[in-house]
Amino acid sequence: MSIDVTTINWAEDAARELKAHVYTTLxxxxxxxxxxxxxxxxxxxxxxxxxxxRQLRVPEDDRDDLDARNGFIDDRKREWLELHTSIPADFGGPVDAPPATRLLECACAVEHAFRALCQQVLEVLARSSPPLAALVAEEARSPLPPPGARESSRGFAESMLRVYRYDSSFRQREGEGHYDMGLLTLIPRSTSPGLQINELGDRGRAPWVAVEKEMGEGEAVLFGGMTLSRILQLSTPDASQRLGHAPVFLRLPALRSPPRVSSDGSSWRRDSADPPRAAASAERRPPATPADRHAADGHAADGFVHALLHRVCVDDARGRLSACYFHRPSPHCHIGSETVLNFNARARAAHDDELSSDGAVSLSPRDARDFERRLSRELWFARKRERGRSHSRSRDSRPRDSRHRDSASRGRSAYGARGDRRGSE
Structure with a gap:
């Protein structure tokens, strides 16, 4: 049963469903x-x-600026428009083609509406979580977006909307799915059902559910990301021990598997333009029966919103169009004792199969040194990108051509040009 967002207490109902069942339908x-x-x-x-x-294409030098780029990107049998409306869009020239201007106008309107919906749910969740309330308050004290941004409200500067078009030949090979980075993800029903979810977060063992096949037009799926899961867990009395700031600690194996080393991950999965790999077909049944909900209800007992394991499988000759809104905190805000910037960098340094729903990173001992190297590299580039954006904000009065020449100094990654590895659908 979908929650009607025009009702008075819809946000309270949505927050309750997220805690009980990992996701909800609006x-x-x-x-x-x-x-x-x-x-x-x-x-x-x-x-x-x-x-x-051509007019909307993200310049090659800006493709790696994962938290600020605006425009059109194509990669691996799919293409998308990405908008960070709190960041001024510099397309390197005028955008006057009628299809492009209509798309930007409509996308900004949808992004604004989705941002407002996610913010209402977030504020309800913050009532019972002092750490989340502290982050919301910190966002409220953030500077206003710079001149030229399409968003006028404060905070949540890295939130973004993506509009995907998948090729009919797009396939995800056998794999694990992924968790989203950030606070909340809102995905309206696409033109061709392809979103699959795993309520239990049980990689490789629990059934995948083709949730869109049970949705009607005008409905959307709402679920939490790793950042939100991590923040809500900070509310517990022993959070300082379980979620301490130590970058690496030893986690004992649950069964007979080799010992695992865990890096207490800051929030997030990788932002991969490389599609998360996925496996066979999903079940079509609606995930609402008591048997289906039993393990997910175990999550509700801890009062957290656990990130949702999900993936996309396209099986339609016409391809697939889909929109995704990601509600994300600003990089300067804090998650416990670390900044969002550090938290995101740690999760980006991890591979999908190394991340858990709260952003913790599990590594085999032989991979620990390589992970520390990846983490150092991600932190270096994250800080470089942030310095570049700060410099960009301070030079908004300069002519466009001189501003554009500086774009090469922003976001060049050791991985080469790549897509956002933290929030693909």
Whole structure:
């Protein structure tokens, strides 16, 4: 049963469902549901228009600026528009192709509406979590977005909207799925059902559920990310011991597997433009029966919102259009004793199969040194990107051509040009 967001207590109901069942389904207002359908149509036309693609394309030098880039990206049988509306978009030239301007206008309207919905749920969750309330308060004290940004409200500067188009030949090979980084993810029903979820977070053993096949038009899936899971766990009395700031600690094996070394991960999964690999078909049944919910209900007892393990499998000759909104905290804000920037860098340094739903990183002893190297590299580039954005904000009055020449100094990663490895659908 979907939660109608036009009702008075819908946010309280959604927060309760997230704690009990890891995810929930929302019924969007009719006008917003129509706007989502318009977004898919506008994206199709803009992606097919050569001038629009050229004008919106993210410059090669900016592709690695994972938390600030705006524009069109294509990679591995899928393409997408990415918008960070708290960051001014510098496309390197005018955007006047009609399909491109219509897409930007519609995408910004959808992003604004989704941001407001996620913020309402977040504020409800913050009532029972002092660490989350502290983060919300810290965001409220953040500077206003710089001139030229399409978002006017404070905080949550790394939030973004993506509009994907998957090729009909897009397939995810056998694999594990992934957790999202950030606080909340909101995904409206796509043009072709392909989103699959695993409520139990049991990699390789629990069934995958094709949740979109049970959704109607105008509905959306809402679930938490690793950042939110980590923050809510900080509310417990022994959080300082379980979630201490030590970068590496020994975790004893549960069964007969080799000892695992865990790095207390800051929030997040990798932001991969490389699609998370996935396996066979998902079950079509709705995940709402008592038997299906039994293990997920065990999560509810701890009062947390656990990140949702999910993946995408496309099986439609027409391809697939999908929108995803990611509600994410600003890099300067704090998760316990560390900043969001450090937390994100640690999760980006990990591989998908090394991450748990709360962002903890599990490594075999032989991989520990390599992980520390990856982490050092991610932190170096994250700080470099942040310095570049700070410099960019201080030079907004300079002519566009001189600003654009500086873009090469931002976001160049040792991995080469890549997509966002933290929040793919």
């Amino acid at each position: 019924k969007l207002p009719p006008d917003l549901g129509k706007r989502v359908q318009q977004l898919y149509g506008d994206a199709e036309r803009a992606f097919d228009d050569r001038a629009s693609r």
